[in-house]
Amino acid sequence: MARDSIHGRIAARALLGVSLFTVTSAAHAQETATQTAKAADVTADDSGDIIVTAQRRQERLTDVPISITAITGDQIAAAGISNSNDIGLITPGLYIPQTGQNVQPTIRGIGTTISAVGADANVALYIDGVYQSAQTSNSFALPDLDRIEVLKGPQGTLFGRNATGGAIVIHTREPSFTPTGSLSLSYGSFNEFMARGYVSGPITDKLAASLSFVSTHDRGYTWNATRNEWNSETDEDTIRWRILWEPTSELKVILTGQYSDRASNLAQSIKPLDGNVNVRGTHPDLYLPTDPKIIVINEAPVAKVESKGGSLDVEWNTGGGTLTSTTAYSKDVPYQIFDTDYTSLSNSVQEFTTPSETFTQEFTYASDLSGPINFVVGGFYFDNKAQLIRWSRRQLDGPLTAFLDARTKTTSLAAFGELYVDLTDRLRVIGGIRYTNEKKSIDATGILDGPDTLVTDDKWNSFTPRASILYEITPSTNVYATFSQGFKAGAYNPSFIAGVPVQTDSVDPEKVTAYEIGLKHSDPKLRFGLSAFYYDYSDIQVQILTSIGGVNTTVIQNAADATVYGGDAELSYRVSDVFSLQAGLAYTHGRYDNFEDAVLTEPLPNGGNRQFVGDASGNKMIRTAPFTTNIGFNFNHPVNDDLSVEVNSVASYNSGFYMDPGNRVKQNAFTLINMSASLVFGDGGYKLGVWARNLLDEGYNIYAAQSTTGDNIAYGRPRSIGVQASARF
DSSP states (O other): OOOSSHHHHHHHHHHHHHHHHHTTTTOOOOOTTTTGGGGGGGGBOTTSOBEEOTTSSOEEGGGOSSEEEEEEHHHHHHTTOOBGGGGGGGSTTEEOOEETTEEOOEETTBOOOOOOTTOOOSEEEEETTEEOOOGGGOOOBOTTEEEEEEEESOOTTTTOTTOSSEEEEEEEOOOOSSOEEEEEEEEEGGGEEEEEEEEEEESSSSEEEEEEEEEEEOOOSEEETTTTEEESOEEEEEEEEEEEEEEETTEEEEEEEEEEEEEEOGGGSOEEEEEEEGGGTTOTTOOOOOOTTEEOOSSOOEEEEEEEEEEEEEEEEOSSEEEEEEEEEEEEEEEEEEETTOSSSSSOEEEEEOOEEEEEEEEEEEEOOSSSEEEEEEEEEEEEEEEEEEEEESSTTSOEEEEEEEEEEEEEEEEEEEEEEESSSSEEEEEEEEEEEEEEEEEEEEESSSEEEEEEEEEEEEEEEEEEEEEEEETTEEEEEEEEEEEEOOBOOOOEETTEESOOSOBOOEEEEEEEEEEEEEOSSEEEEEEEEEEEEESOEEEEEEEETTEEEEEEEEOOEEEEEEEEEEEEEEOSSSEEEEEEEEEEEEEESSOTTEEEEEEOTTSSEEEEEEOOTTOBOTTOOSEEEEEEEEEEEEEETTEEEEEEEEEEEEOOEESSTTSOSEEOOEEEEEEEEEEEETTTTEEEEEEEESTTOOOOEEEEEEETTEEEEEEOOOOEEEEEEEEEO
16 A cells, blocks of 8 residues: 655654644643553552452452453553554453454454454453444554453353453543643654554533544555555554543543544455465466565555444442443444455455444443442343445456445344342352343345345344352452353354355354353452363354355354363562562363364365365364463663663463364464563653564464465564653643
8 A cells, every 4th residue: 555745644643743732731640651660550459459340340350250351551551562452462361363354352262253244253342331343443552541351251241242252341541630641652663653642631620521542654564576565554543532521429421432544454465375375276487475574466455444433421329329321323434455366366356345333322230238239230222234345356447256235234132130249248149140132134135147135134032141159268369150151143144156145044143151260369569360261162153265156255154062161370460669570371272072064174286275064073273272371571760860761571472273173274383572661751751762562573373264265364563663752741
């Protein structure tokens, strides 16, 4: 993708960011990651425990019978993480790959590869209490982050639909009545420029507002030898604003708006894996580079999405509890161009857009009673309209080989509740259940030799319970056991070939039944958690790429059942006032139990794959690494009253995983290391530093697929180094 006057655009945006903060020079607050060594203090109580909202109420992390990774905004910045896709670096058991533009988190082996319109991920993503259903919009920068909670295991009771693997709950900063502001500028490898800023302050004594932005651009890190240009670029501008109204001490209202324009063709900058592509036999002299940083596709890869939306959050403290209403609307318009033969030949290209509109409304009431009994009750409504328009051609300006227009509508209505009973001053039991009613319809038309249509609908009902027992060994140490279930709704496959639907029936919903035991401890110096789990995972939904009549398409199916078990451990230790350590380890054993009708692939002698139905029973689940670990440290040492040195590092290890049910194509083990070192001036208001990401220059994939065309892959960002300057006002 060509860049016109990129340096001028960068300079103009940097000047705009500076001018925004010039007019707010009275503001004075903490810039993200300025006080990394004190990160735990940001959201901790007096005992040093992190405060979380995993049970729809503010509680100590130790008191929640769920395996949770809680990460502060300072810890995110210290780890060199600037995008939501990278939070797996500091979360054991979490891996976040992509299928095209679709971001598909996997927790403890439970994720999805389905990118069909109207289909959702298995791990629910929430931002400020709002469910984010569009997979295509779930890769984003984090301009005003407060903290992230990664909830592991089914969260079907309180978080509902499509939380079979868990939930990622993101909290951004609330507007402040104390003037605050920050600005950060960064420049590094591949001409990567990033500017991010935040400003907040009072409008009146009852009204406050905040504004945050991030602007990031780079030239790309993959060289396209056919087009003589750089690909794998990112070009993003995001702005968020929030208005806080507190007319009384019992009532709080927050209005949030956001707009994002993001173009990032990382997962579209693909190449044949190990040269396996079906045109190799008919074109023996075809250039197929082995260097992972070189591709040869003849069509420029495009992947962009424009997102906008808003939410209204109302909290009313009734005296006996808190009534919360969250109303939200979002509109996402993605657009992609995908060279589906992965080579320099004009053989196959797809152009498509998948716009969607989503409205959600949720009410919850969380009691705050002084006695031994408390509860949470609520209701949730979800309405989504999505569309897929896809043009298939041999080359972008050539005649159509196929056309598809598919529209889906999903409505979901749920009611839920949980009861918390303190049997003694140390023993608590929790019981909850959620009822979900979901309906999905599809109206699709496919055209090749002649038009045909698919018009149908389906509906599903599900009860997802949870039961937990929590015992306090000491005021800082608890043990727990939890039983829970999760439900992922069914989906349709809108693909057409020669005007005929590839599939007319929906796939069945997925279900997970989970058992977990754990131990948690927290004190001002040491915080750790241990957990072990066992999952019974049934009716797994799997997407298969195939080619019919020379046109690439997809097939989705239920992959019978699987068993997943394992454990994880996390530790945070404040060694001294200037040095702290964090570490995590996860083990996951995931196997298909009975997958006799799996669509498998086998390489052909002259390139491409033979697809056949085979038995994948006993094989390892896709995207499921047996071991993931991370370890990091934060060092902040004062040199004198006006200067201190800050060093941060995180290393993340993944033992490798298979990318297909047949266990033929594997991502080998890899280790990613991020580091930064800074000089901090004065009271931390100004900082100048250097950073490095993927310090070992490890090769790893962010997208991989297998079809009759062959095996294709897109690689992640190589080693990057850069400088950063930041200020707080």
